[in-house]
Amino acid sequence: MQVPAPFEYERAESVSHAIALLERLGDEARVVAGGHSLLPMMKLRLAAPEYLVDINDLSDELGYITVESDVVRVGALVRHAAMLAHDGLAEHFPIIRDAEHLIADPVVRNWGTLGGSLCQCDPSEDLSSVCLALDAECVITGSGGQRVVPMADFAVGPYQTAVGEAELLTEVRFPIRPGSSSAYQKVKRRAGDWPVAASGVAVRLDGGTVIDARIALTALGVDDAVDATEALVGRPPSEEAFAAAAAIATQVSRPVDDARGSAEYKRHLAGELTVRALRSAVSRALSTTVN
Amino acid sequence: MQVTMTVNGDEVTRDVEPRMLLVHFLRDALSLTGTHWGCDTSNCGTCVVWVDEQPVKSCTMLAAMAGGKRVRTVEDLERDGVLDPVQEGFMQCHGLQCGFCTPGMMMTARWLLDHNPDPTDGEIREAISGQICRCTGYSTIVRSIRWAATHENASHIETAETAGSSS
Ligand SMILES: Cc1cc2nc3c(=O)[nH]c(=O)nc-3n(C[C@H](O)[C@H](O)[C@H](O)COP(=O)(O)OP(=O)(O)OC[C@H]3O[C@@H](n4cnc5c(N)ncnc54)[C@H](O)[C@@H]3O)c2cc1C
Ligand code: FES
Ligand code: FES
Numbered sequence: 001m002q003v004p005a006p007f008e009y010e011r012a013e014s015v016s017h018a019i020a021l022l023e024r025l026g027d028e029a030r031v032v033a034g035g036h037s038l039l040p041m042m043k044l045r046l047a048a049p050e051y052l053v054d055i056n057d058l059s060d061e062l063g064y065i066t067v068e069s070d071v072v073r074v075g076a077l078v079r080h081a082a083m084l085a086h087d088g089l090a091e092h093f094p095i096i097r098d099a100e101h102l103i104a105d106p107v108v109r110n111w112g113t114l115g116g117s118l119c120q121c122d123p124s125e126d127l128s129s130v131c132l133a134l135d136a137e138c139v140i141t142g143s144g145g146q147r148v149v150p151m152a153d154f155a156v157g158p159y160q161t162a163v164g165e166a167e168l169l170t171e172v173r174f175p176i177r178p179g180s181s182s183a184y185q186k187v188k189r190r191a192g193d194w195p196v197a198a199s200g201v202a203v204r205l206d207g208g209t210v211i212d213a214r215i216a217l218t219a220l221g222v223d224d225a226v227d228a229t230e231a232l233v234g235r236p237p238s239e240e241a242f243a244a245a246a247a248i249a250t251q252v253s254r255p256v257d258d259a260r261g262s263a264e265y266k267r268h269l270a271g272e273l274t275v276r277a278l279r280s281a282v283s284r285a286l287s288t289t290v291n
Numbered sequence: 292m293q294v295t296m297t298v299n300g301d302e303v304t305r306d307v308e309p310r311m312l313l314v315h316f317l318r319d320a321l322s323l324t325g326t327h328w329g330c331d332t333s334n335c336g337t338c339v340v341w342v343d344e345q346p347v348k349s350c351t352m353l354a355a356m357a358g359g360k361r362v363r364t365v366e367d368l369e370r371d372g373v374l375d376p377v378q379e380g381f382m383q384c385h386g387l388q389c390g391f392c393t394p395g396m397m398m399t400a401r402w403l404l405d406h407n408p409d410p411t412d413g414e415i416r417e418a419i420s421g422q423i424c425r426c427t428g429y430s431t432i433v434r435s436i437r438w439a440a441t442h443e444n445a446s447h448i449e450t451a452e453t454a455g456s457s458s
Binding site for chain 1 (some may be wrong): 292310327356418
């Protein structure tokens, strides 16, 4: 039987209360949101915080999805299931529905949150790549106020983020850019499993020319967005350009052999999934521009 | 710490360690052993119950986190001696062999049918995709849930027809 080590439990009543608790309890305190990454780690004693601060009651403050003219704001406590179901998110950022549909299983998706996913910062976690591809910004709140960190600077390393000890990730902002679209392609061994590898892509077109392209890889040992500007930007989208971008993705990948697959197979996936995601993102961008 | 929650309509309060998982709270503190406990790693889904009307793997939630919330377990499917159509379906279509996965399967199935009364086989398979059955090969589970959907629709239609003919 797996049981976490003993800890004390506190329930936050507001964001400011959560931050005050974290400040008072110090570096042995951890936030619990959906708990679907943290509790398994605590059961395995890979994490043993002395205090847990439960933020699940903060859905009024952190549970919103707001579509504005140039940005979509999503509160950190929004659950996977709500991200999957939201038509406004899917319309502007189809990559989100692509990815959410393949994250864990429907029961886990009822509880796991956007904030928990990004703060867990597991190299196999899908939403970090989605947010990186979409050039999202993270709003981090502490007692001194808010700061905004681009997704590119959010991950400090595996399981480490820019969020300080007495801070919360409160919001993720997704910029809406005309002429853009996006897609996510993932291979997993079976339903409900983590990815063997995945590739997320966002492209922006102007008059039939790619003017921006962002590629983010999951479970492939790459933390930063892949720079495929040379292969894609300033040209019309084509199979040759996709193949050149895929070659770059394959080249920068640093996968490891594990139970989910060999490094060689994962490197193959890096290229193939990038091509598929590019095809899909570009065809979506073209069809929305035409309409 | 004191935890109070509503379980199957009744308010319960127990003194528990904060680290107690909801599945153990239900089984050990409340003796509601209908909820099973299997993999302990959030994978098998036999521990699925509802918390505030959302299915959750109860091995992956603290009892403390369910404090103040409404919990529903498999024991609540039967009402006044009448089986839920989902339970009836599992009986009619051999939806279980050893029965280990069954409580979680039925709680997810009930939730699915409440939100999507006429699911396709694909939608049923998707809904139970976080749950493992080592016996049936899933086909009879899918059939059982379809049986429940049909049965519920049939009884709704019957009610509608009766209402129609009497007017
Ligand atoms: C069976 C299973 C399969 C899964 N498969 C996948 C998969 O395929 N792809 C995938 O991406 N994920 C997968 N997950 C992980 C799932 O998406 C988790 O829900 C998610 O990673 C964490 O979200 P959470 O809300 O549960 O976070 P928690 O477990 O509550 O927290 C995770 C970490 O983030 C911190 N934290 C949480 N919220 C905040 C906040 N607002 N501010 C600061 N820190 C915070 C916590 O302190 C903790 O360190 C799977 C999980 C399970 C159990
Ligand atoms: S015991 Fe909870 S998912 Fe298996
Ligand atoms: S009936 Fe035996 S595990 Fe499903």
